[in-house]
Amino acid sequence: MTMHAPAPDAAKEPGRLAITISGLVKHYGSHRALNGIDLEVRRGERIVICGPSGSGKSTLIRCINALERHDGGSIVVNGIELTADEGTVQDIRQEVGMVFQHFNLFPHLTAIENCMLAPQLNRGLTKARAEKLAMHYLERVHLADHARKYPSRLSGGQQQRVAIARALCMEPRILLFDEPTSALDPEMVNEVLGVMEELAASGVTMLCVTHEMGFARRVADRCVFMDHGEIVESRDAASFFQAPESQRLRDFLAQILR
Amino acid sequence: MNGLPIDLALAWESLPALFDGLKVTAILTALPLLLGLALAFPICFARMSDRRWLALLAEAFVTFFRGAPLLILLYLVYYGLGQIEALREGPFWILFGSPFGCAIVALSLNHAAYMVEVLRGGLLAVPHGIVEASEALGITRRNIFIWVKMPLAIRYGLKAYQNEVVSFIKGTAIVSVVTITDLTAVANSIFEQTYDPFTPILCAAAFYWAFVNIIRLGFGLWGRWLNRHNAEDVAADAGVPGRGAALRRTSDLGQVTP
Amino acid sequence: MTNLSLADLAGYMRQLGEGALITLELFLTSFALAFIFGVLIGIATLSRSRVVQGIWRVYASIFMGVPSLLVIFLTFYGGSAMLGAVLGEFGARIDISPFGAGVIAFTVVYAAYIAELVRGAIENLPKGQFEGARALAIPPAIMWGKVILPQVMRLALPGLVNVWSFMLKETPLVSLAGLQDLVAAAKIAAGATKEPFIFFVATALVFIAFSALSFRLASRLETRLDRGQRREAAGRSSSRAAA
Ligand SMILES: Nc1ncnc2c1ncn2[C@@H]1O[C@H](COP(=O)(O)OP(=O)(O)O)[C@@H](O)[C@H]1O
Ligand SMILES: [Mg+2]
Numbered sequence: 001m002t003m004h005a006p007a008p009d010a011a012k013e014p015g016r017l018a019i020t021i022s023g024l025v026k027h028y029g030s031h032r033a034l035n036g037i038d039l040e041v042r043r044g045e046r047i048v049i050c051g052p053s054g055s056g057k058s059t060l061i062r063c064i065n066a067l068e069r070h071d072g073g074s075i076v077v078n079g080i081e082l083t084a085d086e087g088t089v090q091d092i093r094q095e096v097g098m099v100f101q102h103f104n105l106f107p108h109l110t111a112i113e114n115c116m117l118a119p120q121l122n123r124g125l126t127k128a129r130a131e132k133l134a135m136h137y138l139e140r141v142h143l144a145d146h147a148r149k150y151p152s153r154l155s156g157g158q159q160q161r162v163a164i165a166r167a168l169c170m171e172p173r174i175l176l177f178d179e180p181t182s183a184l185d186p187e188m189v190n191e192v193l194g195v196m197e198e199l200a201a202s203g204v205t206m207l208c209v210t211h212e213m214g215f216a217r218r219v220a221d222r223c224v225f226m227d228h229g230e231i232v233e234s235r236d237a238a239s240f241f242q243a244p245e246s247q248r249l250r251d252f253l254a255q256i257l258r
Numbered sequence: 259m260n261g262l263p264i265d266l267a268l269a270w271e272s273l274p275a276l277f278d279g280l281k282v283t284a285i286l287t288a289l290p291l292l293l294g295l296a297l298a299f300p301i302c303f304a305r306m307s308d309r310r311w312l313a314l315l316a317e318a319f320v321t322f323f324r325g326a327p328l329l330i331l332l333y334l335v336y337y338g339l340g341q342i343e344a345l346r347e348g349p350f351w352i353l354f355g356s357p358f359g360c361a362i363v364a365l366s367l368n369h370a371a372y373m374v375e376v377l378r379g380g381l382l383a384v385p386h387g388i389v390e391a392s393e394a395l396g397i398t399r400r401n402i403f404i405w406v407k408m409p410l411a412i413r414y415g416l417k418a419y420q421n422e423v424v425s426f427i428k429g430t431a432i433v434s435v436v437t438i439t440d441l442t443a444v445a446n447s448i449f450e451q452t453y454d455p456f457t458p459i460l461c462a463a464a465f466y467w468a469f470v471n472i473i474r475l476g477f478g479l480w481g482r483w484l485n486r487h488n489a490e491d492v493a494a495d496a497g498v499p500g501r502g503a504a505l506r507r508t509s510d511l512g513q514v515t516p
Numbered sequence: 517m518t519n520l521s522l523a524d525l526a527g528y529m530r531q532l533g534e535g536a537l538i539t540l541e542l543f544l545t546s547f548a549l550a551f552i553f554g555v556l557i558g559i560a561t562l563s564r565s566r567v568v569q570g571i572w573r574v575y576a577s578i579f580m581g582v583p584s585l586l587v588i589f590l591t592f593y594g595g596s597a598m599l600g601a602v603l604g605e606f607g608a609r610i611d612i613s614p615f616g617a618g619v620i621a622f623t624v625v626y627a628a629y630i631a632e633l634v635r636g637a638i639e640n641l642p643k644g645q646f647e648g649a650r651a652l653a654i655p656p657a658i659m660w661g662k663v664i665l666p667q668v669m670r671l672a673l674p675g676l677v678n679v680w681s682f683m684l685k686e687t688p689l690v691s692l693a694g695l696q697d698l699v700a701a702a703k704i705a706a707g708a709t710k711e712p713f714i715f716f717v718a719t720a721l722v723f724i725a726f727s728a729l730s731f732r733l734a735s736r737l738e739t740r741l742d743r744g745q746r747r748e749a750a751g752r753s754s755s756r757a758a759a
Contacts, residue, residue, distance in 0.1 A: 065394055093396035104391035108409050108487055117405060118395035150487035163391075170395060263594070263601075325727050326720035329688040330699060334720065337703075337712035424581075425682075431583035435692060442585060455594035459586055467581040 018043045018078060018174050018205040019064060025072030026059055026229075033059045035229035036073065043173075046206045048216040048237070051226035052252060057209040060226070061176045064207070065096045078173065094122065097167030101179040103159045105151040111162045112138060112147040115169045122170065130169075137165040141195045157188030161195055168199075175199065177208040211256055217241065225249045263456035272448050272458060279444030280465050286430045286440060289362050291423065294369030301370060302377040316374070323371035328429050331368055336360040336436045357436040365430065372422050380415030381407060413484050420477040424470050431466070441465055528705040528715075535701030536722065542615060542697065543687045546622035547680060553623060554630025559660075561635055572631075579628045585689050587625055592617035592693045618690035622683060629679050630672075637671035638664070670741045677734040681727050698722065 019041040026034035033056045041047060049057050062068040064075060066082060066089045075082040077092045106114050115134035119125045125133065138144050141161035151159050160180055167175060177196070181189045193215050200206055200219045210216065216223055216237055223240035225233040225248075233240070233249050244250045304316035323331065336357065339345055345354040353359040384407050392402045412419075434443035445462035449455060561572040579587065591598075595612035603610075612620075641664065649659040669676075688699040702719040706712035 067390055067394060090396055090398065093394060096394075098391075098394040100387060100391060102387055104385075104387040106388060106392075106406060108413065108484075110487075118392075118397055121398075121401045121405065122396050152488050166395070263597070321724060322720065325685075325724035327685040327688045327699070327723055329691070330702075330716055330720045330723070333699075333703060333706070333712070334716040337706055338716055339713075341712060428583040431585040432689065432692070442583065442589075445586070446589070449589075449593060455590070455597060459590045459594070463578075463582045463586050463590070466583055466586065467578065470581045471577075 016043050017041065017076075018045070019207075020076040021060075021064075021073070023073030024060070024063065024070055024075065026056075026063060026068060026070045033229050034063070034070070037229075037231055039224070039231065039234070041174075041205060041207065044203050044205055046200050046219055046221045047208065047224060048220040048222075049207065049209045049224045049226060050211055050213075050216070050252070050256075051232075055226045056229040057226055058178050059229075061098075061178055061207055061209060064174075064176060065093050065098055067098075094170060095172055096174045096176060097170055097172035098176040099160070099163050099167055099178070099180045101183050103151070103156075103163045103183075105159055105163055105166070107151055110148050110150055111143060111154065111165075114151070114162055115166045118166070119169050134165070134169055137168040138162070140168065140198070141165045142191075155188060156184045157191045160184065160188075160192045164192075164195055164199070172204075174205040174207070177206065177210065179209050179211070181210065181212060213241070213253075213256060225252065227252075264460060265452075265454055265457045268448075268452060268454060268457045269461050272444075272461060275444050275448065276441065276458075276461055276465055279439060279441035279462070280469065282439060283427070283430055283441040283466075283469070286361060286365065286433055286438070287427050290365035290369050291426070293362070293366040294373055297366065297370035298373035298377055302374045302381070305374055305378060306381070320371045320374050323367045324375070326368075328364070328368055329432050329435070332361060332364040332432060332436060335364040335367075339363075357433075357438050361433045361436055361438055365426075365433075368429075369422070369426055372426075373419075376415050376418045376422055377411065379418060380411030380413075383414040384410045416477065416481050416484065420474065420481075423473060423477070427470055427473065428466065524709070528701075528709070531701045532698060532705065532715075532719075535696060535698035538615070538696060539687055539698040542618050542622075542690060542695070543684055546619050546626070546687075547683060549619065549623040550626035550630055550679075550683070551676075553627035555634055555665075557627055557631035558634025558638070561631065562638060576628045576632060579625045580632075584621060584625050584686050585692065587621040588617055588689055588693055591620045591624075595620070614690055614693040614695035617693055618687070618695060621690075622686070626679060626683055630676065633672045633675040633679070634668060636675075637668040640671055641667060666741075670738075673734065673738055673741065677731065680730060680734075684723065684727060684730075 017040055019039070021037055021039040024034050024037040024039075025032070035056075037056075037060060039060075049060070051057055059068055063070045064077065064082075069084065070082075078095050080088060080092055080095075082088060082092055105111075106117065109117065112131065112134045115137060116125075116127070116130040119130045119133055120127065135144060135147060138147050141164055143158060143161055143165065146154060146158060146162075151162065154162065164180075180196070181192050184192065189212070193212060196206075196208070196215070197219055206219075208215075208220075220237040222234060223237050224231055225240070225244075225246075227248050232246050233244065240249075241253065244253060301316050301319060304312045305320065307313050307316075326334075335354070339354050339360070342354070345351075353363050388406060388410070389402060392406045397405070430440065431442040433440050434446060439447070441462050445458040448458035452458070557572070561568060563569075592612060592614060595617055596610060599610050599612075645663060645667070646659075649663055654663070688697065691697050691700040691703075698719060702715045706715040709715070
C-alpha cells in the first residue's frame with residue numbers, strides 16, 4: 001500500500017475493486033510517458049485526475065481500455081487482467097465506457113443511431129430494443145428531442161452529451177472521461193458537467209481527467225495529481241485543495257484557480 | 259455545301275446498330291467495375307498491411323496496372339496471355355479463350371489498380387478518433403470496418419470514384435482492337451461502309467456523352483443521399499458543377515507523387 | 517527466346533527506339549499546346565459574359581465526356597473535310613497525318629482539363645492579390661505575368677502532373693490511327709518474334725519509368741516553387757511593413 005491508499009479495506013476485498021493498476025509503464029519510442037503508476041479504484045468511486053499538459057493523464061486512462069498498450073506493470077479491470085489477447089481486450093471494453101475530448105461521434109449516423117450501433121453489434125440487440133435503450137439514455141442526457149438529428153446539426157455540448165449517452169448504452173460499470181469539456185465553448189460546459197454530476201450520483205465508477213475544479217470539489221471522492229508520468233499526490237478532494245503537500249501541486253493549483 | 263456535317267438519314271438508319279454497340283460498351287463497363295472492385299479490396303488490405311513484403315507486392319501491382327497504358331495491357335493479355343496454350347485450355351479458358359474475356363481481364367486489372375488507391379485514400383481519410391471511439395465501445399475490428407470505416411470511406415472517396423468510373427467508360431473505347439464490336443467499333447464499321455467521317459463518329463460520341471453524364475448524374479444523387487447529414491457539403495458540391503468533370507486520379511495525387 | 521537472333525533483336529530495338537521518339541514527340545508537342553491553350557482558355561473563361569460561359573460549358577462538357585479515341589478518329593478521318601470547310605478548296609487538299617490528328621485531338625481535349633485546373637486555381641487565389649495589384653496601379657499584363665500566373669501554376673501543379681501522366685497513358689491511342697509509335701513498333705516486334713509477353717511488358721515498363729521520372733521532377737519543382745512562394749511572401753510583408 002502506498003502512502004495515498006484511500007481504502008484500507010479494498011485490499012482485503014478484491015471484489016470491491018473496479019480497477020487495480022500497479023507499476024504501470026508506457027513508452028512512446030524512448031519517451032517514458034508513464035513512469036510506474038500505482039492506482040486502485042473502488043467500485044462506485046469517482047476520481048478526478050489533473051495535471052499539466054503532457055503529464056500522461058490521457059495515456060493513463062487510454063491504457064485502461066487498451067487504446068494504448070502498456071509495456072510494463074499490470075492493469076486489472078473488474079478482476080480481468082489486461083493482456084495483449086484480443087478476447088480479453090474486448091471483454092474489458094464491454095465494461096469500460098469512454099468519453100473523448102473531441103466527442104468522436106459517427107458523423108454518418110443520427111444521434112440515436114450513434115447510440116444504437118454498439119448494442120446492436122456487440123450484444124445482438126434487435127433494432128427495436130436497441131432503439132428503446134438508446135432513447136432511454138438520450139433522455140437521461142436530456143436530448144430525447146434531438147434523437148433524429150445528425151451530429152453536424154448539434155451544438156458541441158449536445159454532441160458531447162450524445163457521446164455520453166452512446167457510452168452509457170453499453171451499460172458499462174466504469175466510465176472514463178478525457179477532458180470532456182475542454183473543447184467546448186464556455187456556455188456549454190455546464191450542461192455537460194450537469195449530466196456528469198447526475199451520472200456520478202447514480203453510482204457508476206468514474207475516472208475523469210478534467211481541470212474543472214468546481215466539478216472536482218462537488219463530485220470527486222478523490223483527486224489525483226499527475227506530473228511527468230507519475231502520480232504526485234492522490235487524496236480526498238477537500239484536503240487536495242485545502243492542504244496540498246507537494247510544491248508542484250501548489251504551483252499547479254495556483255495557476256488553475258487564479 | 260451542307261452546313262451540318264451530319265447526314266440525318268444515315269444517323270437514323272444507324273441507330274439500332276449503335277444501340278447494340280452501346281449495349282456491349284455497357285457490359286464491358288459493368289463487369290470490370292464489379293470484378294475490379296472485388297479485386298481492389300484484398301489488394302488494398304495488402305497495400306495497407308504491416309507486413310512489408312505484402313505491402314510491396316500490392317504496390318507493385320498498383321504501379322504496373324495503373325502506370326501501363328490500357329492499350330498495352332489489352333495487347334499484353336490478348337496476345338501475351340491469350341496465346342499461352344495452357345491458359346486457353348485450362349480452367350481459365352472463359353477468361354483467355356475469347357477476345358471478350360481478354361478485354362474483361364485487362365479492364366478489370368486496370369480498374370482494380372485505380373480502385374486500390376481510391377479505397378486507400380478514402381480509408382486513410384477516416385478520422386482516427388472515430389475509429390478509436392468505436393474500439394472503446396468494444397466493437398470488433400471487422401464490424402468497425404463494415405459499419406464505421408467503409409461508410410465514411412465511401413463518402414470521402416466518392417468524387418475520386420466517380421472520376422475513375424467516368425474515365426474508365428471512356429477508356430473502354432479501345433476494345434475494338436481485339437475485334438469486339440463496342441460502340442466505337444460500330445461507328446468505325448459504318449464509317450468504312452459509307453466513308454462519312456462525321457455522322458457515325460459524332461453519333462457514337464453523343465452516345466458516350468449521354469452514358470457518361472447519366473453516370474455522373476447517378477453519382478451526384480448518390481453523393482447527395484450519402485451526405486444528407488451534412489447540408490453544407492451538398493451545397494458546396496452543387497456550387498462547383500465543373501468538379502465532377504475533372505480527370506480521374508485528381509484526388510489521389512498525393513499518393514502518386516514520391 | 518528460341519527464335520530471336522542477336523541481329524534481329526538489334527533491329528527491333530532500333531524500331532522500338534524510333535517509335536519511342538515519335539511517342540515522346542507527340543506527347544510533348546500535344547502537352548505544350550494543350551498547356552498554352554488551356555491557360556488562355558482558363559483566363560478567358562473568367563469573363564462574366566454569358567456567351568463566354570456558355571461556350572466554355574459546352575466545350576468542356578463535350579470533350580470531358582467523350583473518349584479521346586473518338587476525337588482522334590474524328591480529326592484523322594474528318595480533318596481534311598473540316599479544313600476544306602474552313603479554308604475552302606486549298607484546305608481540302610491537305611491530308612492530315614496520324615501525328616497531326618493526335619496533336620490536334622489531344623490539344624483540344626486536354627486544353628479543357630487544363631483550363632479547368634487554371635480556373636480552379638485562380639478562384640482559390642486570395643482576393644487581396646487582385647486588389648493589391650490594382651491599388652498599386654500595376655499594369656494588368658505585369659500583374660498577370662509576375663503576380664497571378666506564378667501562383668496559379670503553383671496551385672495547379674498537382675493537377676497538371678495528373679494531366680501529364682494521364683495524357684502520357686493515352687498517347688498509344690494514336691497508333692490506332694496508323695502512327696508508327698512505340699506501341700505500334702512493339703506490336704510488330706511481338707508478332708514477328710512470337711514473344712508478345714516480353715515486348716509488351718517492356719513497353720509498359722518504359723511508360724511506367726517515364727511517369728516515375730516525371731513525378732520525381734515534379735515534386736522537386738513543387739518544393740522549389742514553394743520556397744519561392746515563401747520568400748516572396750516574406751518580401752511582400754516586409755515591404756508592407758516599411759510602407
Ligand atoms: N501517440 C504518441 N506518440 C508519441 N508521444 C506521445 C503520444 N501520445 C502522447 N505522447 C507523449 O506522451 C506524453 C503524455 O501525453 P498525454 O498522456 O497525452 O498527456 P496529457 O493528457 O496529460 O496532456 C506527452 O509528452 C506526449 O507528448
Ligand atoms: Mg490529454
